[in-house]
Every structure is written in C-alpha cells, then in structure tokens.
Amino acid sequence: MNIKASIITIGDELLIGQVIDTNSAWIAQQLNALGIDVVRRVAVGDTRDAIIDSLDEELKRNDLIIMTGGLGPTADDITKPLLAEYFGGKLVLNEAVLEHVKSFFERRKRPFLASNGRQAEVPDVCTVLHNAMGTAPGMWFDRDGKVVIALPGVPFEMVHIMETEALPKLRLRFTSDAIVHRSIITAGEGESFLADQIKDIEASLPAHIKLAYLPSYGMVRLRLTGHGADELQLIKEVELFSDEISNRLEKIVVSNEDLPLEHVLGKVLTGRELTLGLAESCTGGFIAHRVTQIMGSAKYFNGSIVCYQEFVKEELLGVKRKTIEKHCVVSEEVAIEMAQGARKALKADIGFGVTGLLSPGGEDRVPVGTVCIAVADEEKTASKTFHFQMDRLRNKELAVNMSLLFIWKFLEGKL
C-alpha cells in the first residue's frame, strides 16, 4: 500500500501572496523519491484554529504530515505551544538545543535575547530534529502509527533538517511501493498537437502508469509516472513507453532527461568542447544567469555583455551605427552583429545576440513583443524574429527559453 502524505505550510505571507512557496515543491520531490505519495498540500494562516483544523483534516486522510513555518522566535509564531498541546504534552527546556542556540549566537557575535532562549523550549512529547543551520529545532511526533513533522519555514534550514534528520528517519519508518517518473522535454508544438500524435500510445498505457502534459513558455514536458511493487520491473516498463513516445515525437524532443534547457545546452557544449559568449540587450543578463545556475558552467561559459544602451552595443560589440539606423536596433541584422561581436570580444566558439522590445517605451519602429536573436560560429550565422504577446516579465521568460533552444538547435543541426 502506498504511504500518503500531506504538506501543511503555515504563514499569512503565503495567503496574501507576498511569498511564493518553494518549500513544498522541494519536500514533495524528496518524499516522492522515497516512494511516498504527496496527495495534498495545504497553506493556512498562523492562527490557532486554522492550524488545528488543518492538522485534524490531514491526519484523518494521510499517514504522514510535514508542516513548515510558524516556528520563528517572534510573536507571530504560535505553532510550538499549540503542537505541545495538540499531542498532549507541554513545553520543556531542552538543554542540548539551548547550548546549540547559545553557541549559534556566540559564533555570529550577536546578542543572545530572551526570545532566543524560548527557541530551546520543545514539547516533551516529540523527538527533536537538530537544526544545525538555525535556532528553531524541528520536531517529530508519533500518533496512532501516523507521523507529524514540524519544521521551520526558512528554506535552507528546512532543507538541512530534512536531509540530515527527517529523511533518514522516514526511510527507516516507511517502506512502500516504488514510484518511477520519466520525462520527455519537447519544444515548438502545443499540448493538443502532441496529444493527437501519441493518442494510441496514451490509450495503451496500463492503469498504473499515468501521462501528464506540463506546458511552460513555448515548451511542453511530458511526464510518465508509474506505481508498483517491483521497482526494477517498473523502470523497464515505464522506459518502454517513454522510448515509444520519444521516437514518435523525435523531431521536437529536446531531451529525455528532466533537465532545464540550460543544463541540456551545457551538456552539448561540454561534449563538443565548445565555449559560449553572449550579448544580451532585452533579456538583461537573464540568459547568463540561467546558464550559470548550472554547476561547472565555467568550463564552457565565457561571459555575457549586457548592453542596455546602444553605445554599449557599438563600442563593446562592434555593432555598426549604420546597421542600427538602417534596420532599427531591434532587427536580425543587429542581432547578428551582436552575436559576432560577442564571439569576438569574449573569445568564444559560439556567439549569441538578442535584442528586442519587451514592453512599450523607447523604440517605436517595431511592435511591442518583437525579439530578434542570432547565433554565430566561425563559419556561419542563423537568426530569427519572434513576436511575443504577453507582459514584460513573461516576454522576458519566453525570450530566454527561445534563445537557449535556438543555440541548442544550432549546435545539434536542427535549425
């Protein structure tokens, strides 16, 4: 039988939309890798009634509850005394935690305040999960064969406690069915086109293997998920279907691994021992930021010249004044000179340039949403124009995805 889990996130900041919840996604990935199904995620405010209500509800449904948030040292945090009460215990001072909190402040040369001392109080009915990265300890509660884990909401503290304390204990506690995921990343066609192409394969999937379509910014990720007792058998089975879909969609498949586009591109550059240099106007450094999110990108990434003014394009990239005047600064002609200029200035094998108008203002010779990109190697160039129709920030996201895809296609001979 599958172990079912809920994630409860506590904090008004999630309910008024001031903070985006990244903790839940990370926790879900980790539990999933243990074969634990996350079936619900709930966000509630930090009021007594809301927290108790959600605990009641989720414990009724599921075997494991992970709560995050509501454990900080300040007065808006009420979770800890509430948990003590909920599980029939009381708060007691834990000497080990107190010592840790004191040394934490000492090492940082910060004053130790009364409110920090309260961080060392824990319910006497829980197992303490050590928080090496902060002062609020995690807590593990057992009740009627079910487990409730409460963690601080600060992301790196939560991650550290999960990795060092909670996940190893969960692995021992719950053995369960295996879950196997395989993803196929495609670009350039919409969800319904894909569905039509593979509808016979989809119809032939057994009940324990599901297919999902996950579209985002010009790409669609197809994800197969299988459940089963025999993991090795399951992997074989899911991969059989994954291969079948991949072969059918061959022309638009970017990757058979669930990797971001910048990682797929990085692998090709590494494999071919090529270096990349960028010239970014409208994307404002976002492509370089994405490329450098990948560990080891220094092996193939030389740099980017973010040229938010025309004189930077001219002086650092050698774009000609007359090209700008004749064709407009948002044109494939300028993008090509930027790509060639980036290649030269950054001594890279592959140069790339992007220039566009993401939102109204400034340039009026092209419609808003026009983005021109170009890529160049020693021998040839290729360029393309897009007309995006969203708002400024979404047009920027789209421009970055389409740029990374264009460079990848150029390298793979798929343009």
Added chain:
Amino acid sequence: MNIKASIITIGDELLIGQVIDTNSAWIAQQLNALGIDVVRRVAVGDTRDAIIDSLDEELKRNDLIIMTGGLGPTADDITKPLLAEYFGGKLVLNEAVLEHVKSFFERRKRPFLASNGRQAEVPDVCTVLHNAMGTAPGMWFDRDGKVVIALPGVPFEMVHIMETEALPKLRLRFTSDAIVHRSIITAGEGESFLADQIKDIEASLPAHIKLAYLPSYGMVRLRLTGHGADELQLIKEVELFSDEISNRLEKIVVSNEDLPLEHVLGKVLTGRELTLGLAESCTGGFIAHRVTQIMGSAKYFNGSIVCYQEFVKEELLGVKRKTIEKHCVVSEEVAIEMAQGARKALKADIGFGVTGLLSPGGEDRVPVGTVCIAVADEEKTASKTFHFQMDRLRNKELAVNMSLLFIWKFLEGKL
C-alpha cells in the same frame, strides 16, 4: 463580515514538486486588494475523488473558491465534466467558445483537432469567462450564495481571465471589510533582534492590526495588516504604527514601501540622475537581470559585463594580471578594479564589481562562500567581503541581495 476565500490548485505536477505554484500567490494578492481574505490554499492531484473532496471541504468553510488547473485539452484533465456533474448540469457545446477556439487556431496556422473542439464544451450551469489568451474557457458557478470559479492553470491565461472577467464580477458581487497592509523593509539584523527592539510597539497593537516578520536572504520585511470597516480611518491607524516602527528602526530601514530592492535602488538612481554599470563574475548576470526586471530601468542602467573567465576581467574591464596573482581573483582588490573598469567601459556614473566562489571547484585560495564586492564613483571606492555558508544557488541569491544593498547604501551615504 469578511468574505473568506480558498484557492484550489489541481495537478499532479504540484504534488510531485515538478512545478512551483506561482498562480496562487498572484490570485491571493488580487483577492486581498478587493478586501477578500484568502484563508486556505489547497493543492490536490487530478483525480476525481481528490477534486470532489477538496470542493466539499472548501465550500463548507468559505464563500469563494478559485480553482486553477485541470482544464487543458489533453487526457490528464478531468475537471470540466466533473464540475458539470458536481453542480448538477451537463456539458454542452458553446458556439461562442467554439468560434473563438477555431479562430485561435486559424490565426496561429495550426491544425484544429477533435480534442480542441472539446474545449468548446462547457457545463450548462455556469457562466463562461472568456479566455482571450487561450482555448480553455474559465467558468463561474453559483451555489447557495457561494461562488466557485474554475480557471486554466497556464499562468498568463489565468491572469488574463481574472483581470478582464473574474475580478470585475467579484468586485460587484462581494462588498466587504477593507484590508490595509504596510510593509517596512530592513536589512542587516535578524528577526529576533528586530522583535526585541520594537516589543513595546508590538504589544500596543490593537487586535485588528497584526504584525508579521518575513525574513529572506539577509533582509527582514515587517508587515502590518489591519482589518476594518472604515478604510480611510484604518489607513491612518496602520500608518501611525508603521511610522512608529520605522522611526525606531531607522538605522536599518531600507524602504517604507513594499518594493523589491532593485526597485528601491532604481528610484534613487532616477532621482539623482545617475547611471549604473556592473561587472559580474560569480553572480553570472543575476544582478543585471534583477535590475532590468524594473520597467524604465533603461533610464539608469547602462549594462553589465558578465566576466566568467579571468581574461574577460583583464581585457574588457582592465583588471591587472598582477592584482589577480597577488591577491587572488576573489579579493576586494580585484572587485575594486572590476568596479572601476565597469564604470569606465560602460560609461556609467556608478560602477560595481562582484567576484566570489559560490561552490567548490576552481579557485582554492579562498574558502567556498567567499564573495567580494566593490562600488566606485568618480572620486571614491568602497568594498566588502562576505562569507556565505549555503549552497551554490542560495549563495548566489544572497550575493545579489547584498550587492544591491551595498550600492544603495553607498548612494545614500549609509556605508
């Protein structure tokens, strides 16, 4: 009485953590601005039982339910027939939607498939919310004075339907108490230090005004939230407390508006008619990306030289070989030369440089997590070294925040 709302997000991709939920935060902000309290957010898988169960639960508790996801054209979407059944109706072809879907495909020169035709089927018990940006219509259901709105999960489609269709109808339908938020952004001190400094003010807050501490990457945002019938009176009252807290914490307050740091910096640069040029090594263009997220940044931002290799620092920024050799590439000396070089190469009033080691590998003369930054104007320079202790991506986030803060402090004479 306050109107209470729940947001239900449908989709396995949220439960396995493959996608981060940004829709809910946006919806929560919009409802909040209408004076509607979001009291719960729930994410469930796209199975019949999970969706019905969550609708039952949330309708029991709240007046308004916004559902997103589960309306796409492919087979993993089961929400629409389920909603028809749940509200006692059946699916019928809507001619207006069909015409829109057909012309949508025509304009994009894409084949119109049978599965696209199904997008035009809607429950006969709902009001259709037109989706100008896509093919899946939004739906509005009324039951016993409560409202359920179902929207597609694709972010820009959801946003567009909310803005043009759902929010105006909600404004007419629900009149409610006002909610007033005021935020104070601080940097450089921890949550418990702040709480200690203002504990008398916090204790004096009336019951209808709450204070929350929201820490993130070296900064803490303090947020006051007031509820009340008389909006103007409430604004006065909340601002009184907000001013009191601001004055008490004067030395560490960055802004009294809830703006990202790059926006605060942009306002100072605009006001002083100064331009900025960056030289980014370890942050890989992330600072430039943040700066250019702000509409109108072209007025004060000249560009960034992302120098992921030493030769780029030397050739484009004029960093001296002997400075690198003597002090190490991660040093304040190199950061200063980068800042001066960026100022010169990008013809900016203010130059900034950042160099660091975010994760193991490469440079071994400094500990992992060392980041050196420097800022320069015509007359002077300032520099600082940080030792971050998180993982690569979090160290990058921290470096960006501390960089933006350092430039802001330099301009404001607060270093």
